[in-house]
Amino acid sequence: METIVQFFKNSVEAKNFDFNLITVSALLTIILSTYQMWGVTKQIATIERKKSVESISIPLIIFAFFYLIATALYGVYTMKLSVIYNGTNFLFFSVVLIKVWRYKKINSSDAMFLLLFSLMIPIMVISTNKKLAYMSCASVMLLGMLSQLILLIRNKKSGALEPKLINVYIVTNSSWLIYGIITKDWVFQLSNAISVTIITLIAILLKRYKDR
Numbered sequence: 554m555e556t557i558v559q560f561f562k563n564s565v566e567a568k569n570f571d572f573n574l575i576t577v578s579a580l581l582t583i584i585l586s587t588y589q590m591w592g593v594t595k596q597i598a599t600i601e602r603k604k605s606v607e608s609i610s611i612p613l614i615i616f617a618f619f620y621l622i623a624t625a626l627y628g629v630y631t632m633k634l635s636v637i638y639n640g641t642n643f644l645f646f647s648v649v650l651i652k653v654w655r656y657k658k659i660n661s662s663d664a665m666f667l668l669l670f671s672l673m674i675p676i677m678v679i680s681t682n683k684k685l686a687y688m689s690c691a692s693v694m695l696l697g698m699l700s701q702l703i704l705l706i707r708n709k710k711s712g713a714l715e716p717k718l719i720n721v722y723i724v725t726n727s728s729w730l731i732y733g734i735i736t737k738d739w740v741f742q743l744s745n746a747i748s749v750t751i752i753t754l755i756a757i758l759l760k761r762y763k764d765r
Contacts, residue, residue, distance in 0.1 A: 564632045565736070578732045579635040585725045586639040592721030593645040599715040600652045608712025610704045612666040614653055616697030618646040619670040623677045623690045627740075630683040635732070670697075684740050691744035698751040705758045716763075719756045726752060 561567055569575040600606055625640025657663075673690040680686035705714070726748045733741025 560632070561634070564634045566634045574735045578728075578735045579633075582635045582725075582728050582732050583638050585728045586635070586642065589639070589642055589721050589725045590645050592715070592718040593642065593649060596715040596718040597645075597648055597652055600649070600656065600713050603713045604656060605713045606653045606656045608704060608708045608710055608714045609653065610697065610701035611653060611657065611663050612670075612700040613697040614646065614649050615663070615666050616670050616693060618643055618650055619673045620690060620694065620697075621646060623673040623687065626674070626677045627683060627687040630677075631738075639729075666696075669693075684738075688740045688744065691740065691747075694744060694748055698748060698755070702751060702755055702758070705755060705762065709762055711759050711762045714759060716756070716759050719752060719759055722752050723749060723756060 566576065566579045600609075621640050621643035623640075625637050625643065628634070628636030628638075628640055670693065673693065676686050676689060677683065701714075705711075726745045729741055730745035730749060733739070733745060
């Protein structure tokens with residue numbers, strides 16, 4: 554218990570707590586992380602309502618699950634409470650994974666992505682350069698997000714993909730981009746700049762293919 558208390562005291566947020574950009578941006582990202590959790594619950598509800606996972610990229614969901622675990626670990630290593638809180642979103646994505654596999658048979662491709670993306674966890678734990686390790690994990694984001702973009706283009710229908718979830722991620726990832734700029738964390742700057750671009754394209758396609 555004493556170790557946990559000491560960790561909180563030594564965190565970036567606690568050390569810089571004041572009316573400043575770091576504190577304000579940290580509070581904002583915590584609020585938006587909660588908003589992100591709400592978006593994931595909406596996706597879960599949509600899957601249940603439609604009893605389908607059509608147009609939902611399985612690699613993206615698998616990626617999000619492991620990436621958020623890696624995010625929580627990165628938050629621990631960098632002593633950032635807001636990053637750890639954001640990483641706890643993996644609990645919500647674990648439910649999405651269960652729902653996805655309830656309505657879709659697991660194939661060899663899904664199993665391959667599960668194995669590939671799970672490597673993010675040992676990479677974060679073993680690596681001595683945590684920023685480089687996290688950037689490596691973030692770069693895998695391209696595979697997951699691009700798979701969703703390609704799936705939408707191929708299906709030309711929104712299916713069970715929840716627009717609210719995509720809109721949530723545009724807002725939250727944009728806030729993390731700002732947070733990275735303020736805290737001078739190039740990992741957050743680069744990874745979220747890429748993710749915001751791809752997610753925005755997904756949102757545009759969702760609007761175009763709505764109700765098809």
